[in-house]
Every structure is written in C-alpha cells, then in structure tokens.
Amino acid sequence: MDMKLSRRRFLGAAAAGAAASAMPFGSFRAMAASPxxxxxxxxxxxxxxxxxxGLDKGYYADEGLDMSYASGGPDVIPESTIITGRADLTLTTPDTTIKAISEQGAPFKIIGTQYQKNPIGIVSLKSNPINKPEDLVGKTLAVPPVNVISVEAMLKLNGIDKADVNIVPYAYDPTPLIKGEIDASLDFTTNVPxxxxxxxAEATSFLLYDFGFTIFNDTVVVTEETLKTKRKELVGWLRASRRGWEENFVDPTVWPPKWADSWFKGTGRTIENEIYFNKAQQPLVESPNGIFSMAEDDIEACLTALGQIGINGSRDMFDTTLLEEI
Amino acid sequence: MAGNKQWAAPLRNVVALLLVWEVVGRLDLIADGALPGVSEILIGLWNDRSDYPLHVWETLKASGLGFVIGNLLGVVAGIFFVLIPVSLRVFRGLNIAIFALPPIAIAPILSLTLSGLTPRVVLAALGCYFVTMTATVIGLSQSDSRAADLIRVYGGSNWLIMRMVQFRSALPSILSGLRVAAPNAVLGAILAEFGGGGRWGLGAYLLGSLGRAEPERLWGIGVVATLIAGLAYGVFALMSHRFVGASRAVTMNMSVPEKAGDEQSRPLSSILAGAMAVLLPFLFWWAFIRLLDVPAMISKTPIGVVEYLFFSPAAQSAQERLIAALWETLPITGIGLLCGLTFAFLLAISSRLFPGFLRAFMPVALVTQTMPLVALTPLLVLLLGRGTSLTLWVTISVTFFPAFVILAQGISMVPRATRELAMAYGASAGQELRIITIPASMPYLFAATRLTVPRALLGVMIAEWLATGKGLGNLLNQSRGYMDYGMIWTVAALSVILAVVFYQLVVVVERRVLQRMGMSTAE
Structure with missing residues (x-):
C-alpha cells in the first residue's frame, strides 16, 4: 500500500515536473518537495x-511543498478530510470547527483565517429592500439549514424574536428570491448580488458581521498531529498562500480570466462572476497585519459571537504562532 | 406500413406536448418564467456545448461502472436466492436495507469514507442492485411450473431447470429490472457528483450552475441526464419487448402454486433464518466500518449509534430532535405513498386500455425520473409553495415510476388465454380488467408497494431538505453541517429501519391476501 502510494506521488511529481518543463529547475524542486x-x-x-x-506561480514549490488541491462540495465536510488524513489542511467555518472541538473533543487547531469578516449576509432586492435585521420582521428568509443558528444568533443580538421571521431552506438557487417567492436569502454577499x-434585478445586502455576528470564515484548520509533525510545511503553506493572495489583490480583475481554461473550466460559472467575487472579497480578506492574521481582538469577538449561539470556544483553539513565523 | 402507423400517434402527441411547452415557456406563463421554452433550453445547450463532453464522460464512467457492478451482483444474487431458497430469508434484511438506504443520507457518508470515483460508483450500483435482484427472483420463481416438471420428470437437475426454463422465462423480468436500474444508476452517480466535490460530472456542473438562476442551464443538464438514462432505458425496453414474445406462456397454468409452507414444518431453522436476516445488515454495517478503518469520530458502528442516542451527553437533545422530526415526516410519507401507488396503478391500467397514451407518456415520465430534483426545486417552489402539496408532488414523482414499470410488466404478463376466455364470453375491456387483469396483477401490486415504501420516505426527505425545512430531511442536512456524525448515522439507520418495518408490514398483508386468492407472492 505504501509502495503504491509513494509511486503514485512520484508519478504525480514527475508529471508536474514535465508540465513545468519551461522552467528546467522547477522539476528538480518538485521531485524533492514534500507532499x-x-x-x-x-x-x-x-x-x-x-x-x-500560488499553485500556478510555483509559490508552494518555492516552499518545498508538492501541493495537491481538492475542491469541496455540499457533502464534503472539510474537517472530516483532515480527520481521515486525506488532507493535511482545510478551510472551514469556525462555528463548525469550534463546536466540534468543544463538544466532540476533535483535535483541531485554527492557524489562520482567510476571511477577517465572514462574507455571509442577508441579500434582498432593492425593490423590496432589507437593509437591517429589523426589516426581516414578518418576512420570509431562505437560509441554508447549516446557517440557521447563525441567523438566529444575529436576530437575538438585535433584539428580534426568531418567531417573527419565516425561515425556509435555501437550496443554492436564487431564483425564488428574484421571483419574489422569498424576501431575502442568506448567502455569500460577494457572489449572489x-x-x-x-x-x-438589483440587490442590496448586509453582512451578519456588521450586526454583531462577528466571526471569521474559511478558517485554516489542521489537526494537532499535523501541527506537531508538519510545522515547517504549514508555515510554508501560509507564506506561499499569503503571497498568492497579495498578488491576486494587486488587481483583482487580472487573474480570473487567466483561469478560464484551467481552474474555472467547466464549473458552470462565468468569469465576470468570478471577477465580481474577487473584487467584493478583497476588503474581507485583507488585514493590516497581513492576510490570514488573527488579531487578539478579532479572536475575542469571534468567540463572543459564537458564545451567543451556545458554542463555547476558547483562545487555545487558535494558534497564532505560525503566522509569526511567516 | 403497420410500424409507421404504430408510431404516428405517439409521435404526434410528443410533438404537440413540446409545442405547448415551447409556447408556455416562451411566454413565461409558468411560475413567472421559471420554466423555459424548449428552444431556450436547446439554445442554452448549444451555447454550453464546450462544457458538456467532460462532464458527460465522467457521469457515464461512474454510472456505467455502477450499473454493471450493481446489476451483475443483482442477477447473481437473484439466481443464488432462487437456487437456495433459505438464503433469501437469511439475506432478506440486508437486501431490504440496501434498497432502503436513502441516497441523500449515505452520499455524505460515502464521500467521507471513500475517495475519487468510488462514492459515485457505489451510489449508482446501490440504485441498481435491489431492483435487478428482485426482478431476477420474481422472473425465476414465476416461471411455468409445467415446463420445470417436464425437465424434472426426465431427470433434469435444479440447475438444468434454472438454465432451460427459469432463466429463459425470467429474462423479460430481468430486462424490466435493468430498465428501472438505468435511470437509478445515472441519478445515483449525479447525486454523488453533486455533493462529492469533484470537478467533473453532470452533478458537479449542476452544483456550479445552480447559483446562476438560469433555468435553461438546469434544464439543459436535466435533458442531457435524461438522454443518457433514456438511451439505456430504451435499449433494455427494446430487448425486453423482443424476449417477452418468446418466453410468455400462451396457455394458462392450471396447477395450484406450492404453498410457501416449510416455515411451519421446521420452526427452528425458520427462527434462525429470521434472526440472521435481522442481524446481517448490522453485521455488514459493522464490517464496512472496520474494513475501511475510518476514525471512530466519523464512522459510527451500530453500537456507536446506540451510544450516541442513549448514553452520550447529547442523548436527550438528540432524542428530542429525532422524535420531533419523525412526527413531521411519517404522516406525510404514508399519504405520499398512497398517492404515488394510486397514480401508478391508474396509469398502468390505462396503459392497457390506451396503449398509445403510454408511449406518449413514457418520455415525460422518464424526464421526471432523471431530472435531478434539486434543479427543479425553484420551479416546484414557485408553483406549489413550500407546504404539503410540494412534499406530496415530490413524493409521487419519485414513487410512481418504479411502481408503474412493475405494474405494467405484471399486467402485460397476464396469459392471453385467460383474457381471451373473458372476451369470448362477451366481457367488455373494462369487465375483463376487473375480473382478470387486476386480480392477476395483484402480486405485482404488492411487489410495487414494497418497492415504493422506501422511495416514499426518500421523496419526503428530499422535499424537506430542499424546500420545507422540516422533518428528517432537514435534520440530516443540519447535522451534516454541524459534523454531528452521530445524528447523520442515526438518521440513516432509522430511515432504513423504518423502511424495513413498513416493507415487512406490506409483506404480512400480501401473504394473507394472496394466499386467499390462491396466488404466490412475486418476491
């Protein structure tokens, strides 16, 4: 089994090397890199x-990483892949991760965050605008079942009885919102508008973050085991990823079109959509302390907000020391 | 010439239907334009033509592989069960459990525990196994006992009877099983693609496309999925049509069926078989987890689920949520089951009376089977709201098709001689139906009911997950989001157990009724 795996890794690395033949030294590096x-x-x-x-430009290879990237989907519980050892690192929603640590004793550590502010928010049409939590009273709001308790927390923080809002499931498609079957939906504000x-139609939105539900999103999570055994690689990953993000945000319109035939091929989404997304997410990702950083205040705010929905995290679930080593 | 005439009427119906659809779609008459016109769908397909090949190829690979594996297992198991009848009783629980596994509950479990193409293949194969296995057993055991007696008289072995009589007479039944299995395989693969996070496959494409609010694209994907399933369906329907003529009994078998009565004669072995039937699914569940070596936090063994539900700190909250969800899910499941069966029965009967209607209706029926429901949700929600009527519609749409296929098959297998007897005495078509065809298809009605029970539960759960936000479907989805693995496994296990219990109830009624009518069950 091990033999087979390492052989596959080797072939993968060799293929990567062949693909990078324009840079003759790149192939050497890829061979020596750790998976x-x-x-x-x-x-x-x-x-x-x-x-x-970062992958396209070889930033991970520069850090000695032979990085493989797996995309997600509704059935992929990101944390599960690091428990089973299929991935070394994953991006999660902090509520899920912290709940798993505190209630199931899951051996996770949060070592950074992609979004300083969670991009989920309440999206509605300008013709029937919902600009603040109070506007939701008496309205129908579609929410992915996973996020229901986040919405309920936001309502509670703003003194609204959740019984006054009709919450229905949101099934990925904004058509019911556009057609007026629902008044608002919870989604990434960077995307649906x-x-x-x-x-x-024209959309308006507000972030849950701006109304008290102050949590991160796409938190970078690893197992304690990985943190122990692959610290160097993790710091390398953070450094390479930060380079990638910084480069991306120099001009957020530049990169998405270049990926039309690679990363974004056949996803069913348009490049214009990705450009919009990329621009909209810039202020949510960037931080004065550097991308991925987790300031003490923000960790505190995140824990407080989660405490509102009965998820009791603590400071030691976050490890900011790797960020210092970047 | 006769062939041309035969096809003219249904073709005309289909064209008329498409025309109405086009007009209604173009004028945005349905749900404020959520149903696009036919031409809009075709234009969309053309515009997206460069996206499709890779997605289609991936879906074909997974569903084709799953179809082959699932059906092979189904046929082999079916033969095995008929050759060694006691094995059918021992494996009964496992068979029903496999059949009753709600795909939406195990898709996340498969994505957790297996990688790459495997979850898709497994889900596709699971969609095929039971249908084909049942069809094989029905076909083999409903063979004409006179032909078997003939071989036995000449000293032929069980295996020879199997080969020369039973298998031959079972072919139409097996082929009709494969016919139902084909769309199941495609849908299974697409469902696993939808959730599993891969880059290719129609399911992955669907997921990416959902956020665009472009019904043309969603319908385009549905049309392509339907074409794949429809082609597979067509191939087996054609083969079935060929074979049915060659293997159906022309005259009536007057001998009384053997009583399925060795239960009374050997109570001990019967109890043993029953106990095994109950234990085996749990054993397989346990072995699956042991073999895969997935950490205990994620994968719950039967003992793990009991622990979670009764002895963990979360036990009380889990029980409360579960009971509340059950209370919402169960009543509507019963009603949906009844509606779906009634619809299928009426359809099957009318297909006997108006064969042309059947041919026109089949393409539409097939679309409802292969069009992923998640793509239809916005349309359904806009048309039906988020209440009971939506749940009922979804339930009917997932239940009637397999029930209908079985019923139609049963009705077409009624020996001609019996029907002609009634006709010769001057019975009208309606009277003939009442006296001959309907009673003769009773075993198939029961078989269809058994087959439909778990699907009704699945239909309700899908509607709850996508639209109403209630019951088990919603609970499952919420637990998935919260890594509440205990609840994920509990809901999956409970929905299987429920389906098995309902199934068993049908069996009890079935035995009574059929015994009184002097018929054997279509197992």
Whole structure:
C-alpha cells in the first residue's frame, strides 16, 4: 500500500515536473518537495483565487511543498478530510470547527483565517429592500439549514424574536428570491448580488458581521498531529498562500480570466462572476497585519459571537504562532 | 406500413406536448418564467456545448461502472436466492436495507469514507442492485411450473431447470429490472457528483450552475441526464419487448402454486433464518466500518449509534430532535405513498386500455425520473409553495415510476388465454380488467408497494431538505453541517429501519391476501 502510494506521488511529481518543463529547475524542486494536501471548502471559484495563483506561480514549490488541491462540495465536510488524513489542511467555518472541538473533543487547531469578516449576509432586492435585521420582521428568509443558528444568533443580538421571521431552506438557487417567492436569502454577499444583476434585478445586502455576528470564515484548520509533525510545511503553506493572495489583490480583475481554461473550466460559472467575487472579497480578506492574521481582538469577538449561539470556544483553539513565523 | 402507423400517434402527441411547452415557456406563463421554452433550453445547450463532453464522460464512467457492478451482483444474487431458497430469508434484511438506504443520507457518508470515483460508483450500483435482484427472483420463481416438471420428470437437475426454463422465462423480468436500474444508476452517480466535490460530472456542473438562476442551464443538464438514462432505458425496453414474445406462456397454468409452507414444518431453522436476516445488515454495517478503518469520530458502528442516542451527553437533545422530526415526516410519507401507488396503478391500467397514451407518456415520465430534483426545486417552489402539496408532488414523482414499470410488466404478463376466455364470453375491456387483469396483477401490486415504501420516505426527505425545512430531511442536512456524525448515522439507520418495518408490514398483508386468492407472492 505504501509502495503504491509513494509511486503514485512520484508519478504525480514527475508529471508536474514535465508540465513545468519551461522552467528546467522547477522539476528538480518538485521531485524533492514534500507532499501536502489541501482540502478547499467549495467548488472552484474566486473564493480560492489565492491558492490557484500560488499553485500556478510555483509559490508552494518555492516552499518545498508538492501541493495537491481538492475542491469541496455540499457533502464534503472539510474537517472530516483532515480527520481521515486525506488532507493535511482545510478551510472551514469556525462555528463548525469550534463546536466540534468543544463538544466532540476533535483535535483541531485554527492557524489562520482567510476571511477577517465572514462574507455571509442577508441579500434582498432593492425593490423590496432589507437593509437591517429589523426589516426581516414578518418576512420570509431562505437560509441554508447549516446557517440557521447563525441567523438566529444575529436576530437575538438585535433584539428580534426568531418567531417573527419565516425561515425556509435555501437550496443554492436564487431564483425564488428574484421571483419574489422569498424576501431575502442568506448567502455569500460577494457572489449572489452579481447573479441577481444578471437577471435584471438589483440587490442590496448586509453582512451578519456588521450586526454583531462577528466571526471569521474559511478558517485554516489542521489537526494537532499535523501541527506537531508538519510545522515547517504549514508555515510554508501560509507564506506561499499569503503571497498568492497579495498578488491576486494587486488587481483583482487580472487573474480570473487567466483561469478560464484551467481552474474555472467547466464549473458552470462565468468569469465576470468570478471577477465580481474577487473584487467584493478583497476588503474581507485583507488585514493590516497581513492576510490570514488573527488579531487578539478579532479572536475575542469571534468567540463572543459564537458564545451567543451556545458554542463555547476558547483562545487555545487558535494558534497564532505560525503566522509569526511567516 | 403497420410500424409507421404504430408510431404516428405517439409521435404526434410528443410533438404537440413540446409545442405547448415551447409556447408556455416562451411566454413565461409558468411560475413567472421559471420554466423555459424548449428552444431556450436547446439554445442554452448549444451555447454550453464546450462544457458538456467532460462532464458527460465522467457521469457515464461512474454510472456505467455502477450499473454493471450493481446489476451483475443483482442477477447473481437473484439466481443464488432462487437456487437456495433459505438464503433469501437469511439475506432478506440486508437486501431490504440496501434498497432502503436513502441516497441523500449515505452520499455524505460515502464521500467521507471513500475517495475519487468510488462514492459515485457505489451510489449508482446501490440504485441498481435491489431492483435487478428482485426482478431476477420474481422472473425465476414465476416461471411455468409445467415446463420445470417436464425437465424434472426426465431427470433434469435444479440447475438444468434454472438454465432451460427459469432463466429463459425470467429474462423479460430481468430486462424490466435493468430498465428501472438505468435511470437509478445515472441519478445515483449525479447525486454523488453533486455533493462529492469533484470537478467533473453532470452533478458537479449542476452544483456550479445552480447559483446562476438560469433555468435553461438546469434544464439543459436535466435533458442531457435524461438522454443518457433514456438511451439505456430504451435499449433494455427494446430487448425486453423482443424476449417477452418468446418466453410468455400462451396457455394458462392450471396447477395450484406450492404453498410457501416449510416455515411451519421446521420452526427452528425458520427462527434462525429470521434472526440472521435481522442481524446481517448490522453485521455488514459493522464490517464496512472496520474494513475501511475510518476514525471512530466519523464512522459510527451500530453500537456507536446506540451510544450516541442513549448514553452520550447529547442523548436527550438528540432524542428530542429525532422524535420531533419523525412526527413531521411519517404522516406525510404514508399519504405520499398512497398517492404515488394510486397514480401508478391508474396509469398502468390505462396503459392497457390506451396503449398509445403510454408511449406518449413514457418520455415525460422518464424526464421526471432523471431530472435531478434539486434543479427543479425553484420551479416546484414557485408553483406549489413550500407546504404539503410540494412534499406530496415530490413524493409521487419519485414513487410512481418504479411502481408503474412493475405494474405494467405484471399486467402485460397476464396469459392471453385467460383474457381471451373473458372476451369470448362477451366481457367488455373494462369487465375483463376487473375480473382478470387486476386480480392477476395483484402480486405485482404488492411487489410495487414494497418497492415504493422506501422511495416514499426518500421523496419526503428530499422535499424537506430542499424546500420545507422540516422533518428528517432537514435534520440530516443540519447535522451534516454541524459534523454531528452521530445524528447523520442515526438518521440513516432509522430511515432504513423504518423502511424495513413498513416493507415487512406490506409483506404480512400480501401473504394473507394472496394466499386467499390462491396466488404466490412475486418476491
């Protein structure tokens, strides 16, 4: 079994080397690099631009990583892939991760965060605008079942009885919102407003973050075991990924078109959508302390917000020391 | 010439249907334009033509592989069960459990425990196994006992009877099983692709496309999925049509069926077989987890589930949520089951009376089987709201098709001589149906009911997951998001157990009724 695996790794690395034949030394490096698997939290879209860029430009190889990247989907519970050892590192929603640590004793550590501010928010049409939590009273709001308790927390923080809002499941498609069957939906504010504009309507939105639900998103999570055994690789991953994201945000319109025939091929989404997404997410990802950083105040705010929905985390679930080594 | 005439009417119906669809779609008459016109779908398909080949290829690979594996297992198991009848009783629980596994509950479990193409192949194969196995057993055991007696008289072995009589007479039944299995395989693969996070496959394409609010694209994907399934369906329907003529009894078998009565004669072995039937699914469940070596946090053994549900700190909250969910899910499942069966039965009967209607209806019926429901959700929600009527519609749409295929098959297998007897005495078509065809298809009605029970539960869970936000479907989805593995396994296990219990109830009623009518069950 081990033999087979290492052989496959070898072939993979060799293929990567062959692909990089324009850079003759790249292949040497790829062969010597240590394998490192990353599990993303969703299908390929601009949410993961920084990693695509890092992979394309060889930033991970520069850190001695032979990185493999797996996209996610609704059935892929990111944390599960690091428990089973299929991935070394994954991107998660902090509520899920912290709940798993505190309630099931899962051996996870959060070593960084892609989004300083969680991009999920309440999206509605300008013609029937919902600009603040109070506007939701008496309205129908579609929420992915996973996020229901986050929404309920936000309502509670703003003094609204959850019984006053009609919450229904959100099934990935904004059509019911555009057609007025629902009044608002919970989604990535970096993404859906574009779709709505494509359908000839105009969207308005607000972040849950701005109304008290102050959590990160796409938190970078590893197991304690990996943290112990692969610290060097993890710091390398953070450094390479930060380079990728910084480069991406120099001009967020530049990279998505270049990936039309690679990372974004056949995803069913448009490049214009990815450009919109990439621009919209810039202020949520960037931080004065550097991308992925987790300031003490922000960790505190994240824990407090989660405490509101009965998820009791603590500071030691976060490890900021790797960020210091970048 | 006769062939042309035969096809003219249904063709006309299909064209008329497409025309109505086109007009209605173009004028945005349905759900404010959520149903696109036919031409809009075709234009969309053309515009996206460069996207499709890789996705289609991936889906073909997974569903084709799953179809072959699932059906092979189904046929081999079916033969095995008929040759060694006691094995059918021992494996009964496992068979029903495999059949009743709700795909939406095990898709995440498969993505957790297996990697690459495997979850897709497994889900496709699971969709095929039971249908084909049952069809094989039905076909083999419903063979004309006179032909078997003939071989036995000449000193032929069981195996020879199997080869020369039973297998031959079972072919139409097996082929009709494969016919139902084909769309199941495609849907299974697509479902696993949808959730599993791979880059290619129609399911992955669907997921990426959902956020665009472009029904043309969603329908385009549905049309392509339907074409794949439809082609497979067509091939087996054609083969079945060929074979049915060659293997159906022309005259009536007057001998009384053997009583399925060795249960009374050997109570001990019967109890043993029953106990094995109950234990085996749990054994397989346990072995699956042991073999895969997935960490205990993620994969729960039967003992793990009991622990979670009764002895863990979360036990009380888990029980409360579960009971509340069950209370929401169960009543509507019963009603949906009844509606779906009634619909299928009426359809099968009318297909006897109006064969042309059947041919026109089949393509539409097939679309409802292969069009992924998640793609239809916005349309359904806009048309039906998020209440009971939506749940019922979804349930009917997932239940009626397999029930219908079995019923139609049963009705077409009624020996001609019996029907002609009634006709010769001057019975009208309606009277003939009432006296001959409907009673004669009773075993198939029961078989269809058994087959439909778990699907009704699945239909309700899908509707709950996508639209109504209630019951087991919603609970499952929420637990998936919260890594509540205990609950994921509990819901999966409980829905299987429920389906098995319902199934068993049908069997009890079935035995009573059929014994009184002097018929044998279509196992």
């Amino acid at each position: 490192f698997a990353m599990q993303a939290s969703w299908i390929n879209d601009a949410e993961f631009a920084g990693y695509f860029l 574009f779709t709505i504009s494509q359908q000839g």
